[in-house]
Amino acid sequence: MSAVAPSRSAGAVGDIVRDLEISRAWLVDPASGREGPGDIVITDGVIDAVTWLDGDEASGIDDRGVVAAPGFVDLHTHLREPGNEDAETIASGLAAAAHGGFTTICAMPNTTPALDDPGVLESIRAAAAASSSPMRLLAWGAISAGRSGETLAPLGELADAGVIGFSDDGSPVASAPLLRNALAYAGSLGLPVAEHAEDPALTAGAEANEGYVATVLGLRGWPAAAEESAVARDLALLAEVVRDVPTARLHLTHLSTAAALDLVRRAKAAGLPVTCDVTPHHLALTDEWLAGARRWAWDATGDPWADDRQAIVAPPYEPSLRVNPPLRSVADAAACREALLDGTADAIATDHAPHTSVDKVVEFGLAANGISGLETALGVVLAMVDAGLVPMRRAIDALTVGPAGVLGPAWGDRPMPRLVERSTADLVVFDRSASWAVSAEALASRGKNTPLLGRDLPGVVLLTLAGGRLAYEAPGD
Amino acid sequence: MTLADREMRAVDGAEAPPIAVPSVDAPPYDQPVAWRHRHLLDVDVLSWPDIELVMRTTDAMHEVLARPIAKVPALRGRNVTILFYEASTRTRVSFEVAAKSLSADVVNIAAATSSVTKGESLVDTVRTVEALGAHILVIRHATSGAPYLAAETFSGSVVNGGDGWHAHPTQALLDLYTLRSRLSGDGETSLRGRKIVILGDVLHSRVARSNLWTLTAAGADVWLCGPATLLRGFEAWARRGVAERAFRVTTSIDDALRDADAVMALRIQRERMASGLLPSLREYAARYGLTQERLALARPDAVVMHPGPINEGVEIAPDVAAGTRSLIEEQVRNGVAVRMALLYLLAGVRS
Numbered sequence: 001m002s003a004v005a006p007s008r009s010a011g012a013v014g015d016i017v018r019d020l021e022i023s024r025a026w027l028v029d030p031a032s033g034r035e036g037p038g039d040i041v042i043t044d045g046v047i048d049a050v051t052w053l054d055g056d057e058a059s060g061i062d063d064r065g066v067v068a069a070p071g072f073v074d075l076h077t078h079l080r081e082p083g084n085e086d087a088e089t090i091a092s093g094l095a096a097a098a099h100g101g102f103t104t105i106c107a108m109p110n111t112t113p114a115l116d117d118p119g120v121l122e123s124i125r126a127a128a129a130a131s132s133s134p135m136r137l138l139a140w141g142a143i144s145a146g147r148s149g150e151t152l153a154p155l156g157e158l159a160d161a162g163v164i165g166f167s168d169d170g171s172p173v174a175s176a177p178l179l180r181n182a183l184a185y186a187g188s189l190g191l192p193v194a195e196h197a198e199d200p201a202l203t204a205g206a207e208a209n210e211g212y213v214a215t216v217l218g219l220r221g222w223p224a225a226a227e228e229s230a231v232a233r234d235l236a237l238l239a240e241v242v243r244d245v246p247t248a249r250l251h252l253t254h255l256s257t258a259a260a261l262d263l264v265r266r267a268k269a270a271g272l273p274v275t276c277d278v279t280p281h282h283l284a285l286t287d288e289w290l291a292g293a294r295r296w297a298w299d300a301t302g303d304p305w306a307d308d309r310q311a312i313v314a315p316p317y318e319p320s321l322r323v324n325p326p327l328r329s330v331a332d333a334a335a336c337r338e339a340l341l342d343g344t345a346d347a348i349a350t351d352h353a354p355h356t357s358v359d360k361v362v363e364f365g366l367a368a369n370g371i372s373g374l375e376t377a378l379g380v381v382l383a384m385v386d387a388g389l390v391p392m393r394r395a396i397d398a399l400t401v402g403p404a405g406v407l408g409p410a411w412g413d414r415p416m417p418r419l420v421e422r423s424t425a426d427l428v429v430f431d432r433s434a435s436w437a438v439s440a441e442a443l444a445s446r447g448k449n450t451p452l453l454g455r456d457l458p459g460v461v462l463l464t465l466a467g468g469r470l471a472y473e474a475p476g477d
Numbered sequence: 478m479t480l481a482d483r484e485m486r487a488v489d490g491a492e493a494p495p496i497a498v499p500s501v502d503a504p505p506y507d508q509p510v511a512w513r514h515r516h517l518l519d520v521d522v523l524s525w526p527d528i529e530l531v532m533r534t535t536d537a538m539h540e541v542l543a544r545p546i547a548k549v550p551a552l553r554g555r556n557v558t559i560l561f562y563e564a565s566t567r568t569r570v571s572f573e574v575a576a577k578s579l580s581a582d583v584v585n586i587a588a589a590t591s592s593v594t595k596g597e598s599l600v601d602t603v604r605t606v607e608a609l610g611a612h613i614l615v616i617r618h619a620t621s622g623a624p625y626l627a628a629e630t631f632s633g634s635v636v637n638g639g640d641g642w643h644a645h646p647t648q649a650l651l652d653l654y655t656l657r658s659r660l661s662g663d664g665e666t667s668l669r670g671r672k673i674v675i676l677g678d679v680l681h682s683r684v685a686r687s688n689l690w691t692l693t694a695a696g697a698d699v700w701l702c703g704p705a706t707l708l709r710g711f712e713a714w715a716r717r718g719v720a721e722r723a724f725r726v727t728t729s730i731d732d733a734l735r736d737a738d739a740v741m742a743l744r745i746q747r748e749r750m751a752s753g754l755l756p757s758l759r760e761y762a763a764r765y766g767l768t769q770e771r772l773a774l775a776r777p778d779a780v781v782m783h784p785g786p787i788n789e790g791v792e793i794a795p796d797v798a799a800g801t802r803s804l805i806e807e808q809v810r811n812g813v814a815v816r817m818a819l820l821y822l823l824a825g826v827r828s
Contacts, residue, residue, distance in 0.1 A: 207621070212717050215710030218621040218643030218686055303717050305521065315629065317622030363599055363620040365641065 010463065010470045013098075014132040016045040017470055022429055022463075024061050027052070028069040028393065030401040031418035035393060037061035040068060042425045045468020050421050065433050069396050070417030071103025071426045071466055073403040074374065075194075075277055076169070076253050076349035080446075081127055082120070083112025088354040088446045090124060091131035093374070096352070096445035098464045098472035100374040101399075101428035104136040105352075106407075109147070110170040116142035116153035118161035134469030136414075138407075140167045140194060143182045149174050152181060159189040164410035167194035169253060170324075172230055174200055176237060183241040187248025190409050192275070194251040195234050197260065198325065202226035207365050209326040212302065213287040217316060219365070222326045228259040235267045238274060251406055252276040254351050256325040258335030265344040275406045277349035278336040280380035281371055287327045289451060290364075292316045297333035298387050319360055319367035320451045323353070337389055340398055347403035348395070350377045354447020372447035376438060378430065379457025386458055425465045434460040496526060498533040501541060501817075502549045505825025512822040516628045516635045519644045520690045528653070528694065534818035535654050535811070542578065542814060552581035552824055558611035560602065561638065562588040562618045567785050567809065568638055568647075572615050575816035584611065599623060603630045613823060616640075621683075634823040642681050648784055649687035651815040652741065653695060655808050659780055660738055669696035674733045674775075676767060677743035677792050680707045680754075684784045685743060689714075689724060699724040702733035703743075703765060706754040730765055734774040741782040742767045742793045758791050768794045772802070780804050 010017050020042040027038040027050065037058035041049040053061065074097065080087040088096075090107075097105045107124065109115030115124070121139055128137045141163035142153045147170070155166060166186050173179040173195060186193050203226045208214040210221025231252060238250045255261055255276050264276050286297045292312040293304040304311045321327060339345040353370025360367050381399070385392045400417035415423060435456045440448040464472040499510045512530060514522065523531075541549050557576040561569055569585070576583045586606070597605075599618075606614060612633045616624050621641030628635040639645040653668075660671050673692055679685045679701050692699045701711055705728050712726050727733050734740065749755045772779065781793070781803045789795045798805060 210710065212710070212713045215714050216686070218641050218683060220642075221710060303719075306717075306719055309522075315625050317625045319626075358598075361600065361626075363618065363623040363626055365620040365622070 010473050013470050013472070014134055015470050016468055017042050017425060017465055018044055022068050024053070025066040025068045025429065026061060026063045027419055028067060028396050029419040030070065030393075030397045031416050032420070035063070040419065042465070045425055047419065047421055047423050047425050050419060063392055063432070066429060066431050066462070067392075068419065068427055068429045070400045070419055071428050071464060072101050072378070072399040073104040073417065074102050074350050074352065075106050075251075075347055075403045075406060077105040077107050077352045077374065078110065078354065078370065079107045080111065080354060082123060086356045086446070087359070090127040090137070091133065092444060092446045093352070093354070094128065094131055094133040094135040094137065095472075096374045096443065097135055098133070098466065099444045099461060100376070101378050101430060101461045101464055102135070102374060103426050103428070103464060103466035103471060104138060105374075106138045106140060106164055108167060108169045109140050109142040114142045114147045115139055115163070116145050116147065116158075118157050121158070121161050121163065134466040134471050136466060138164045140165055140169070142166065143168045143173055143193065144178060147171060149178065152178070152185065155182070155185050155189060159191055163191070164407050165192040165194055165251070167196070167253070169194060169196045172196050172198040172200060176233060179234065180237045180241060183238060183248045183250060184245045187241060187245040190247055192249040192251045192406070192408070192410070194253050197227055197230035197234055197252050197255070199226040199230045202229070206326070207322070208290055209287045209328045211287065211329055213291055213304070216305070217290060219290070224257040224259060224328070224332070227255065227257045227325060228263065231255070231260040231263045235263060235272060235274065238272055242273060249273045249275070249408070253349060254279050254282065254325060255339070255345070256282045256328050256336065257332050261335050261339040261344055265339070265342070268344065275346040276344070277347040277403070277406070278340060278345045279349060279351045280373060280377045281323065282325070282328060283333060283336045283340065283348070284380045284384055285327050285451070286330050286333050288330070289318070289321050289327060290316060294455075296383060296387065297330060298384070298389055300330045302330040317364040318451055319362060319364050320371065320449045320453070322364055322367040322369055323371050324369035337384065340390055341394065345398065346406050348377065348381060348398040349403065350374050352445070352447075354445050355449045357448070360449045370449065372443065372445050372450045375443050375445060376450055376452050376457060378459050378461065379436070379438075380452070382432060382459040383457065424468045426467055427465050428461060429463040430459050430461045432459050436460050496529045496533050498530075498537055499821070499825070501534065501537045501551055501821060504551050505821050506827070510822060510825040512825060515823070515826050517646050517819055517823060518624050518628060518635065518637045520646045520649050520687050525694060528650070528691065531650055531815065531818050531822065532654055532657065534822060535814045538814040538817040538821070541817070548578050548580060550580045551821055552576070552579040555581045555612045555824055556584060556610045557581045557613045557615065557820060558584040558586065558606045558609075559615045559638070560586045560588070560606060560617075562616070562623075563639070565617060565639070567812075568617065571809070571812045572638065572816050575813050576820055578813070578817055579820060581820065584609070599626055600630050603627045607631055607633070613820060634826065636819065636823065639683055641683065642686065643683050644687045645683040645784075646687055647812070647816055647819060648684050649691045650819070651808060651812045652688055652782060652784070653691045654815055655782065655804050655811050656739055656780075657695070659804065667696045668692065670698060671738040672698045672700065672736060673739045673741065674700045674702055674737045675741045675743065676702045676730070676733065677765060678707045678745050678749065679703050679711055679743065680709050681746070682743050688741065693718070693722040693724055700733045700737070701726045702728070702730055704728060704755060704761070707749070730771060731774060734771055737775040737779050739780045739782060740767060740772070740775060741784070743784070744786065745788060745792050762791050766790070766792060766794060767797050769797055769800070772797060782808055784808070
C-alpha cells in the first residue's frame with residue numbers, strides 16, 4: 001500500500017489540490033528544524049493538518065522511506081526562452097523542475113535577448129502564465145547591458161519589475177570596476193549580485209579541470225586558480241563596497257574548488273555579506289568521468305587508469321560531461337561536501353543547463369558547456385546522503401531554506417519553506433526506498449544532456465505541489 | 478617488473494605462448510588472428526601481447542615491402558577512408574601507401590574540401606562515409622577525443638591518425654618498432670632499462686602522450702624534458718603513474734641527455750610564442766635545441782628521432798637530423814609497415 005494515499009488522483013497539473021492526505025510519511029520541516037513520522041492533510045490547496053506521530057503509530061516509519069518536505073528552490077536554472085526554445089522552453093523547464101521536486105526556480109538571464117530589460121521579464125512571465133504551471137518562476141536580471149560586461153543594465157528598473165538580483169552568469173564580470181559598481185548599485189536596491197567566478201584569461205580555450213586526468217586525455221587545462229583568484233577579487237571588492245553600502249551582498253554561484261570555498265569560509269567568518277552554492281555534479285562527480293569512470297566522487301581515487309583500468313566502464317570524452325566550471329578533482333568534490341556540511345555553502349543549486357543534441361553531441365572540445373540537472377539533482381544528493389556523507393536534513397535545508405535565505409528580501413512576501421498548518425501547500429513527496437532509471441524519455445526537460453543517462457538514481461518523486469496546486473504527480477499503476 | 482614482463486610471463490612460470498603471426502598474403506578474416514580491438518583509438522588499452530603482435534606483423538609487412546612487387550591482395554575489396562581535419566602530408570600519405578600495399582580501395586577526404594566547411598557535423602560526416610562504403614576509417618582531428626565520437630557512430634573500424642594533444646597511436650607504435658629494432662638485443666623484445674628522452678613541447682604533443690604508454694609498457698626509462706611551460710601537468714602524471722608506468726620529468730637538458738640511449742625531439746610551433754609559453758624560437762634553440770655538442774652527453778651509440786615535420790635549427794640541428802645517428806627516415810619507412818600491420822589486424826576483427 002502506498003504511503004501517499006489520495007483516494008483518487010490529485011487532479012490535473014495546475015489544479016488546486018482539493019483533498020489530499022499524505023499518510024505515514026517522514027516529514028521534514030526545515031524552518032522549525034523538526035522532522036519525524038507524520039500525516040499531512042491538504043484541503044483546497046492549504047495544509048489543513050500536520051499530525052506528528054509517535055509511539056506505536058510511528059512504528060515502521062523512518063527517513064529511508066517516503067519523505068515529505070517543502071518544495072525545493074533552485075537558485076540557478078537556465079531556461080532557454082527566449083532565444084533557444086529547441087533546448088528548453090519555460091513550460092518544459094517548469095515541468096522538469098516539478099519532476100525534480102522543485103517548486104521555485106530562479107532563471108538566469110543569459111537568454112537571447114538577455115534579461116537586461118523589464119520587457120524581457122514581462123515576456124517570460126507571460127510564457128510562464130501561458131504554461132498554466134503552478135510553479136514559482138523568479139528571475140535574475142543581467143548585471144551588464146546585453147551581458148557585454150561593459151556598462152550596467154538598468155538595475156533599478158529591473159528591480160522595480162521584480163528581479164531577485166543580478167548576474168551575468170555564463171560569463172564572469174571580467175571588469176573589476178563594473179563588478180564593484182554593480183555590488184554598490186544592487187546593494188542600494190537591497191538585491192544580491194550573483195557572480196560566476198572565473199578569470200577568463202586563465203581559462204581561454206580550456207576544456208577540463210587542469211590536472212592529471214586532463215593531462216592524460218590531452219584536454220586544455222582549466223586551472224583551479226582561475227576560480228580562486230576571481231573569488232579573491234570579488235571578496236576584496238565586496239569588502240570595499242560594504243563600507244559605503246552595508247546592504248551590498250555577493251552570492252558566488254557553482255563554486256567548485258577547495259581553495260575558493262576556503263576563501264568564502266574565511267570571508268564569512270570575517271563577517272562579509274557573502275553566500276555561495278555548490279551544484280550536485282560538483283558534489284558527486286569528478287574529472288575521472290571524462291576518462292570513462294562512472295564511480296561517485298566518494299568512491300573515486302583520482303586515478304581511473306590504475307588497477308588495470310577497472311574503473312573505466314564507458315568511452316572517454318563524453319560531451320555531456322563538458323561543463324563550466326568543469327568537473328574537478330576528488331579532493332575538490334570532498335571540499336564541496338565539507339562546505340555544505342559546515343554551512344560555508346548555503347545552498348545546492350542545479351546550474352540546470354539544457355542543450356540540444358546539435359550543440360552537445362559533438363567533439364568534446366566543441367560541445368556547449370552544461371548539464372541538464374533539475375531532474376537528477378535530488379537523486380544525486382540522495383546518493384551522497386545514502387553514502388553517509390551528508391545528513392538528509394542538511395541536504396534538504398540546502399534545497400529549501402538555504403536558497404530562500406540567499407535571496408533574503410527578494411524571496412518576497414511568501415513564507416520561508418515550511419510544513420506547517422494553515423500554510424499554502426508547497427511541498428514535495430518522494431520515496432527514498434525506490435529508484436528510477438534516468439533516460440531521455442523519463443526527462444521532462446528538452447535538454448537530455450546528462451552524463452547520468454542510463455543510471456539508476458535513488459529517490460522517486462511521487463508528488464510536487466506548488467502554491468497549493470498540483471505541479472507533478474508520478475504516473476499511477 | 479614491466480608490463481612486458483608481467484604480461485608475457487605465463488602462469489606458473491612456463492614459457493609464454495608464442496605470438497602467432499598471421500600469414501599476411503591471405504586476408505586476415507580467413508585465418509585465426511589474436512587481435513581483439515575493433516578500433517585503434519589509443520595505445521593505452523593495448524596489452525603487451527597486442528603490441529608484440531603488431532611488432533611481429535610489422536616484420537611480416539617489411540618482408541612484403543622488400544618484394545619486387547611490394548603488394549599483397551589481403552584487403553582486396555576493402556575500403557579504407559582517410560578523413561583528415563588537420564593538414565598533414567606524411568601521416569596521410571603513409572596510411573594511403575599502407576592501404577594500397579594491402580590492395581585496399583582508398584578514399585581520401587581533406588576536411589577543407591568537404592562539406593565540413595559548410596557546417597556538417599562530425600557525426601553526419603562519419604555516417605556519410607559509411608554510406609559510401611568505408612570499412613576502415615582513419616581520422617585525424619584537432620580536437621582531443623574526436624575519434625571516440627566517430628567510433629560510436631561508425632560500424633566498421635576507426636583508426637586514430639592523431640587527435641588534438643591526446644594520442645597518435647600509429648606514431649607511437651612505429652617509434653617503438655624503430656627503437657626496438659635498434660636497441661633491443663637478439664631475441665629481446667622489451668626496452669628494459671633503456672633511457673629514452675622525449676624533448677621539447679610535451680604539453681601539446683600527442684606523440685609524447687602515446688609514446689609514454691608504449692615506451693613505459695616496454696620497460697624503458699622514459700624522461701620528458703623541456704621548458705617548464707611545455708611540461709605543465711606531466712609532473713602530476715608522473716607522480717600518479719603506477720610503478721610499472723613510471724617516468725621522469727625534468728627541465729634540465731643535461732640531466733635528460735646524460736647516458737641516454739635515444740632522444741626523440743618534438744616540433745616547436747610558432748604559436749607557442751604568441752601564447753606566452755616561450756620567449757622566442759632563438760632562446761628555445763639555444764637552451765633546448767638538440768645539437769651535436771649536447772648529444773655528446775648521450776651514450777656513444779645513442780639514436781635520434783623526430784616525428785616530423787622538422788624545424789631544422791630550432792628543436793634539432795640540421796647536422797643531427799641528417800647525421801649518422803638519425804633514424805628519422807627509418808621512422809618514415811617503418812611507418813608504412815606498421816600501418817599496414819594495423820590495417821591488416823583491424824580488418825580481421827569480426828564484429
